[in-house]
Amino acid sequence: MTKKMSTHQAEEDRRNDEILIYLNGEIVPKAEAKVSVYDSGFMLGDGVWEGLRLYNGTWAFMDEHLDRLFEAAKAIDLDIGLDREGVENALLETQTANGMTTDAHARLMVTRGVKTRPFQHPSLSQQGPTMTIIMEHSRPNLPRPIKLATVPHIRGLPMSQDPKLNSHSKLNCIIACIAAEKAGADEALMLDVNGFVNTTNACNFFIVRKGEVWTSTGDYCMNGITRQKVIDLCRENGIPVHERNYSLVDTYGADEAFLTGTFGAQTPVGEIDGRQIGSGQMGPMTERIRSLYKNLIEKECA
Numbered sequence: 001m002t003k004k005m006s007t008h009q010a011e012e013d014r015r016n017d018e019i020l021i022y023l024n025g026e027i028v029p030k031a032e033a034k035v036s037v038y039d040s041g042f043m044l045g046d047g048v049w050e051g052l053r054l055y056n057g058t059w060a061f062m063d064e065h066l067d068r069l070f071e072a073a074k075a076i077d078l079d080i081g082l083d084r085e086g087v088e089n090a091l092l093e094t095q096t097a098n099g100m101t102t103d104a105h106a107r108l109m110v111t112r113g114v115k116t117r118p119f120q121h122p123s124l125s126q127q128g129p130t131m132t133i134i135m136e137h138s139r140p141n142l143p144r145p146i147k148l149a150t151v152p153h154i155r156g157l158p159m160s161q162d163p164k165l166n167s168h169s170k171l172n173c174i175i176a177c178i179a180a181e182k183a184g185a186d187e188a189l190m191l192d193v194n195g196f197v198n199t200t201n202a203c204n205f206f207i208v209r210k211g212e213v214w215t216s217t218g219d220y221c222m223n224g225i226t227r228q229k230v231i232d233l234c235r236e237n238g239i240p241v242h243e244r245n246y247s248l249v250d251t252y253g254a255d256e257a258f259l260t261g262t263f264g265a266q267t268p269v270g271e272i273d274g275r276q277i278g279s280g281q282m283g284p285m286t287e288r289i290r291s292l293y294k295n296l297i298e299k300e301c302a
C-alpha cells in the first residue's frame with residue numbers, strides 16, 4: 001500500500017494553527033471564524049469561490065481570478081457586495097494581517113449569505129453575502145507522482161450544473177474522488193458526457209504523446225487559469241499543443257501525464273487505472289513546462 005496523497009498536499013506548517021481569517025470585513029482568529037448554520041453555503045452549497053497563490057509579494061494572475069469570480073457570481077445572480085478593488089483590498093488586508101509575503105494560498109469564498117428559514121429558495125437569503133478568505137502558508141509537497149483512477153461520475157453538460165462554475169457544492173467531484181480512493185488511487189480521472197477524457201475532480205488534465213501536449217476541448221471542465229497558462233506557454237515556446245477529444249486508450253499509451261491547478265502548478269501523474277504512464281516518474285516535457293511556468297511566475301510576481 002502506498003501512502004495516501006492528494007494534489008493539494010502541502011508541507012506541514014504550524015503557523016497555520018494561528019492564522020487570521022477574513023470574515024465579512026473583519027479579520028478574526030481562526031478559532032473564531034464561524035458562519036451561521038443558516039448560511040446558504042453551509043446549507044445548500046450556494047456560493048462561489050476562487051483559489052489564489054501568493055509568490056514574492058504578488059497574487060499571481062489576479063485579473064484572471066477576479067474575472068472568473070465576478071463572472072461566476074453574475075451567473076448565479078449573487079451580489080458579492082464589493083467591487084473588484086474591494087475584493088482585492090480584502091485579500092491584501094488578510095495578507096497584511098497574517099504577515100505573509102510568499103508561498104501562501106488563499107481560498108476566497110462568497111455565499112448568498114444567511115437565510116431566514118432553512119429552505120432552498122434564494123429569496124430566503126436576505127441578509128447580504130457572506131465573504132470569507134482563508135489564507136494559509138503553503139508550499140506544495142508531493143513525495144511521488146499522483147495515481148488516478150477513472151470513475152463512473154462524469155463531467156456534466158453546462159445546462160445542469162456548468163462545470164465552469166467554481167461553486168461551493170462540489171458533491172459530484174467529491175463522490176468521484178471517493179470512488180477513486182476506494183479503487184486505490186489518490187484522485188479521480190473524469191470523462192465527459194461522450195466518454196472522452198476530461199479532467200480530474202480538482203485539477204485540469206494533460207497528456208504528452210510523441211512530443212505533443214494534449215488536453216480536453218475545455219467544454220466540460222473548469223476553465224482553469226493554470227490550464228490556459230500552460231497552453232499559452234506551449235504555443236509561445238514551439239511545443240505543439242492540442243485541445244481535442246481523446247480517449248482512455250490514448251491516455252494509457254501516453255508518454256507522460258500531468259495535472260494543472262493554482263495550488264500545485266503542474267503535478268506529474270505516474271499511474272492511471274493500474275497502468276504505469278511512461279516511466280511512472282515526472283517526464284521531460286512535464287519538467288520543461290514546469291520550468292517555463294516557474295519563469296512566468298517569476299516575471300508576473302517580480
Ligand SMILES: Cc1ncc(COP(=O)(O)O)c(C=O)c1O
Nearest residue numbers: 202203204222224225226261262
Ligand atoms: C474542478 C477544478 N478543475 C481545475 C481547477 C484548476 O483551476 P486553476 O488553474 O484556475 O486553479 C480547479 C480550481 O479551482 C477546479 O476546482
